[in-house]
Amino acid sequence: MKKNFSTLVNKNTITSLAIGGFDGMHAAHQELFKQLDSNGAILSIESGYATLTPKKYRQEYSKHPIYYYVLDEIKHLAGNKFIELLKKEYPKLKKIVVGFDFCFGKNRGYCIQELKDIFEGNVIVIEEYKIDNIPVHSRTIREYISNGDLKTANKLLNKEYKIYGTQIKGQGLGAKNFVPTINLNVEDFLLPQAGVYISKTILNDIEYNSITFLGHRVTTDGSYAIETHIFDENIINDDYEIQIKFYEKLRDNKKFDSFEELKEQILFDIKEAKEYFINKK
Numbered sequence: 001m002k003k004n005f006s007t008l009v010n011k012n013t014i015t016s017l018a019i020g021g022f023d024g025m026h027a028a029h030q031e032l033f034k035q036l037d038s039n040g041a042i043l044s045i046e047s048g049y050a051t052l053t054p055k056k057y058r059q060e061y062s063k064h065p066i067y068y069y070v071l072d073e074i075k076h077l078a079g080n081k082f083i084e085l086l087k088k089e090y091p092k093l094k095k096i097v098v099g100f101d102f103c104f105g106k107n108r109g110y111c112i113q114e115l116k117d118i119f120e121g122n123v124i125v126i127e128e129y130k131i132d133n134i135p136v137h138s139r140t141i142r143e144y145i146s147n148g149d150l151k152t153a154n155k156l157l158n159k160e161y162k163i164y165g166t167q168i169k170g171q172g173l174g175a176k177n178f179v180p181t182i183n184l185n186v187e188d189f190l191l192p193q194a195g196v197y198i199s200k201t202i203l204n205d206i207e208y209n210s211i212t213f214l215g216h217r218v219t220t221d222g223s224y225a226i227e228t229h230i231f232d233e234n235i236i237n238d239d240y241e242i243q244i245k246f247y248e249k250l251r252d253n254k255k256f257d258s259f260e261e262l263k264e265q266i267l268f269d270i271k272e273a274k275e276y277f278i279n280k281k
């Protein structure tokens with residue numbers, strides 16, 4: 001994970017700010033960032049609901065430093081007070097970049113026109129950004145992920161959806177009866193719909209082709225699990241942090257009548273996922 005270097009960049013040097021929530025750091029957010037100059041920064045207003053790129057993981061997706069405000073601490077401010085606060089914290093601020101639907105201040109009562117009226121500087125407003133006619137928003141991307149449509153979610157993110165987790169102990173059945181898997185504990189991130197996904201797993205900065213299962217292990221102990229199988233590698237993982245990138249869903253979670261049938265299906269899933277990566281090249 002890239003360290004948040006915002007604390008290292010002096011706010012006195014910042015001349016432009018992109019303002020918003022920025023959960024996902026998706027394709028539309030990146031359109032805003034393109035308008036920042038080399039002394040530009042991102043001002044993320046934290047509502048506490050970021051599940052695509054929780055705060056700790058967000059800096060990875062931009063070269064501009066990210067600063068944060070907690071929404072609850074600033075939402076009572078009248079529009080002019082908010083701008084005063086920005087001017088005080090960023091004395092060289094000349095340009096503000098926001099999207100078409102940006103509103104701020106008490107009761108979200110101040111929007112683009114008020115921003116232009118109050119801020120004595122350049123206000124750049126980005127029109128609603130769409131991909132294949134789908135408006136790009138964090139809420140829309142969350143919905144695609146929750147419905148298992150990672151292909152569309154990734155298109156709107158302009159990158160593969162990625163989660164971070166830590167290794168936990170599994171049932172100890174995988175390597176003996178099925179295939180070896182790393183079992184993960186994941187906090188803070190939105191999890192895709194239950195099922196089997198083509199994925200890449202990153203351990204110690206090395207990216208491996210893999211397949212990932214999420215859901216209740218209805219064929220074995222019934223408990224919820226996130227498990228990833230890395231292809232053709234003998235992995236002895238002692239890494240604290242594991243990253244999973246999701247590509248496409250292969251199938252739903254399913255209850256099998258025997259371990260043999262589940263194993264056969266898992267081997268078929270692996271074959272399909274391998275073909276996906278071969279064809280992608």
Ligand SMILES: Cc1cc2nc3c(=O)[nH]c(=O)nc-3n(C[C@H](O)[C@H](O)[C@H](O)COP(=O)(O)O)c2cc1C
Pocket residue numbers: 169170171172173174175178179181183196211212213216217218219220221227228229252253254255256262266269
């Ligand atoms: C590619 C893949 C697909 C899986 N599909 C299912 C499934 O459809 N139904 C199910 O009950 N468990 C499924 N599992 C989970 C297995 O039941 C699980 O790997 C096994 O119980 C071993 O768990 P362990 O690692 O905790 O020992 C799948 C696992 C993998 C790796």
Ligand SMILES: Nc1ncnc2c1ncn2[C@@H]1O[C@H](COP(=O)(O)OP(=O)(O)OP(=O)(O)O)[C@@H](O)[C@H]1O
Pocket residue numbers: 019020021022023028029032097098099100101102126127128129130135136137138139140
């Ligand atoms: N599709 C878009 N086109 C242009 N600007 C956008 C778009 N989506 C977000 N923005 C702008 O990006 C900034 C960050 O906004 P925000 O994080 O609320 O985005 P969002 O993806 O619309 O989130 P949510 O879905 O939670 O409303 C805001 O200034 C917002 O106006």
